[in-house]
Amino acid sequence: MIQKKASLDVKALARDVRSGSRAALARAITLVESRRGDHQAAARELVQLLLPDTGKAVRVGITGSPGVGKSTTIDALGTYLIAQGHRIAVLAVDPSSARSGGSILGDKTRMAQLAASDHAYIRPSPSSGTLGGVAAKTREAMLLCEAAGFDVVLVETVGIGQSETAVCDMTDFFLALMLPGGGDELQGIKKGLVELADMIAINKADGDNLKRANMTAADYRGALHILAPRSEHWHPPVETYSALTGTGIAKLWQKILDHRKAMSASGDFAARRREQQVKWMWSMLEQRMLSRLRTEASVRARVKKIEAEVADGRVTPALAAEHIMELLQ
């Protein structure tokens, strides 16, 4: 009976999400983020029910170091897009938020215009444990937002390697925000980022910074020129803009649309989405398997010990893997 009731609730919740109810969307994301076994089963059912209503949004990942102006950029870009008739969902992947006690999106006042709009939905990063877990929950939250009718999803991430890869793996376009540099002290592009970015955008191209921003853009263009592009159908552009004045925001969006058009025409767009889904499945399977090793305290202690022996060079990885396999049986 309880099973049946839960199942009915999920159907009602799916209907409410589909109708665009913000309260239902919030409840659905909370369900997805819950660690309770019955909640997780209900969440899987919910996302599966809504799956036909997903996939239509433009999914944009946005990264940048602290101070680059991620929040003001998202605020400006989101506000511009709402004026164009879009509905914007803003999500975040920040695995450190559990430790630091605050998410990068925790403070909605940092996106004052968007937070006040009925056409925007802002959700802070889930604050549970591992990057894999946080990313999985954000991916499902993205699907729920799409089912609720949000047609642009912006996923913010902190400028840390693995989080960036995770966000790139769930979006269609990965945007790296940078600041104007100054002469010799040009800030470095993190190497991993160069591989991921579909566009580099230099913020704060306004007032006294304008010239420096243009020089920085030229430097980055020179560097990117030497690197082979990820796709033969898209050479990542380097643009300048100002989140403060709004200059260049429309151009950033146009580049995102250009990319979508080029990738759709070549078939790369559909291929990237397919690959992302399959990769996601395998990573969830891996997490489920590894979570077995972490849930039982006695097993976990043994695994820690084996891991230390491998690190110290006392046991070969092959033998250690064998021991851990035995623990699982």
Next chain:
Amino acid sequence: MIQKKASLDVKALARDVRSGSRAALARAITLVESRRGDHQAAARELVQLLLPDTGKAVRVGITGSPGVGKSTTIDALGTYLIAQGHRIAVLAVDPSSARSGGSILGDKTRMAQLAASDHAYIRPSPSSGTLGGVAAKTREAMLLCEAAGFDVVLVETVGIGQSETAVCDMTDFFLALMLPGGGDELQGIKKGLVELADMIAINKADGDNLKRANMTAADYRGALHILAPRSEHWHPPVETYSALTGTGIAKLWQKILDHRKAMSASGDFAARRREQQVKWMWSMLEQRMLSRLRTEASVRARVKKIEAEVADGRVTPALAAEHIMELLQ
């Protein structure tokens, strides 16, 4: 009885490998590469027995596109090192060798000087299936070579993203070989490679190519300058050399030693080795778990079907992972 006999053989084989017997080393690597269950168990025991005799070699990964001169470079570098009193093992990671019917190292005539030396041991890539499998076997072959007294291990790889990561994950120093470019048609550095390379070396800096090689090096230096280095203790240099004339070979080796010194002093060297070992353990565990999904034909067919449904967007990755978990129980 059979069990005991096999166990005794492994001890004898370990002793023979330790004594530096080339025949024993070849037999040991063949054991590691075997897919038979009893061979794999014996191989695990063998590598564990020899583990205290491993870890002392300088481990260098070498990558480059076809035509860049990998074999002649390894031949020249190896011959130089033998003259310095070293013993050189050359291994390869080439997961395509099973399909193409030939390994990149299959033809020893491509390294004529090294192949003729008693102080070098050349072993082609294992030709079994997945990259993960090939890499695992090459890692263990590397340990066996170290136990047999080879104090420099060169691991060649084809210029393909995932193989390069695998080789970088098993070596101390990752060397990317490039050719001199010409003006506008400067060849691109693959982005993933920039993240991995500890040094970029431009081959064929001889005769008419010398000027072009120096210009290419300057261009790459400019590009690398903009990218943040992986370690604060090592900024990947860009060098020129000629495998044909031998010019610059000594300098390449000196840079490898400089790197080792800097990384050892900072503690990064030990940390990298520890991380590699732990990562290797988890990747072996993952392979063992996933191999369960591939061994039974009926399970494999179901997994393929589920994977296709996920790719087509008909089933969520979470639900698919759940189904696969059920297949495993």
